[in-house]
Amino acid sequence: MPSARKTILVVDDDPGMADTLTDIFQANQYEVAIAYSGDAAVSMTRRRAYDLVLMDIQLPGINGVQALTAMKAEGLAKHVIMMTAHTRDELVEEAEKRSGFPVLAKPLDLERVLSLATSATGRAGED
């Protein structure tokens, strides 16, 4: 079972957000890593593959959409789900187009986050 754990990279510059999401995913049997900026996220995905990247749009340095674009261009991440507190930002539409997932609004609906994570990482039926 531990070897079959799916991996998630949480990308958020707010430590509280990153920490709480980490705890929730870990309690749901995921292996979690954290990046606090878009640049860090891109280099972490270069080093290893994650089953899912959950990334905020508003980040210091390159923003989430730019990081997403870089990951997709280099084939670094198969599934990227974006989230934002700015639901009407112009970046939202672009994020949805590039990620193929709806952008999640903060405060997050955690049930939905977990079910999306399950289907994105192909863990369906596991729990």
Place this chain on the structure above:
Amino acid sequence: MQTSLALTTERSLERVLQKIAEVARNVLGARYAALGVIDESGTGLSQFLTAGTAEARKGASGPPPMGTDVLGLLITERRPLRLRTLAPHLGSFLGVPIMVRDRAYGSLYVTEKQGAEEFSETDELLAVVLASQAAIAIENAYAAQALREAQEELVRKEKLAMLGQLAGGVGHELRTPLGVIKNSVYYLNMILPHDEKIRKHLGILDREVANSDRIVTELLDFARVKAPVREAASLVSIVRAALQQVSRPESVTVQLALAESIPAVLIDAHQVGQILLNFLQNAVQAMPDGGRVTVSVGEDRESVFAAVEDTGVGVPPENLAKIFQPLFTTKAKGIGLGLALARDLAEANGGRITVESTVGQGSRFAVHFEKAAHA
């Protein structure tokens, strides 16, 4: 010369016009002088000042009606009129229109020339000069009023813009900590043993986060009034969608009067939906002990409208003008942005909001839009 000096020192229009009427009577040697200013509708007089009549009699007779009589003639013909007898037993008459460029603001007239049978050409000239003084005074007053209104509107808009910026900033900043609290609550719900008290308090936290998020959403909606995307839309469908979104207790019943066949209007359906949702929420909140909400969509000659009527507490007359100002609220909960936002959204969509209310009986809020031109 003395006259015009006196005129410029007088500040109120009414006093200026009264003075002109008095000067006209003295200078023109008339028994009686009167000055009338046409109201905005053009059918009555907004000002009517006389000289040479006892106050009691003036009050009893009131201003003359605007019509086809000799006073109406001054306005429509736009030239002075001098008569030896106005009517049997009424004596001589001299009247001039009060004009600025080609707009007639009213008329000045004198009757019963003292010491002569009729008013002279010189009298007529003097009357024209006096009328032009009155015209300037009236136009200045209108200009001052327009300026005042423009300034007030500017202040309101600036206040709204500033509030919008603040609301947007605060709203976004609050979303992150609220999101973190919500995550923590979710996590605790997952790992803590089942204990009634713990569940209760986690439930409270969750609910209050949701309440806070609603306030934030209201702030953000207010901060971001985008330029509307206006397309032909059906008010009936917008009303139906808004009804789905509003939560109401069972003690509040809804009655519908939707004219399905009314013409489409050019509006941003999302923004107008926000207006109606606000009306509906207000209606529900105005009836804490329950009641009836009547939602109607209909049309009159120029416009189509959607209205929400409640049987709630009503708005006192002194608050009716204030309820559209940002930050004005009489509710224990709420920041007072709902109707301010609704009004801005209505105006952005070429519409207007009307309100009727009776304390203790209820209120009716309606938004009207011009009918879309048909091809």
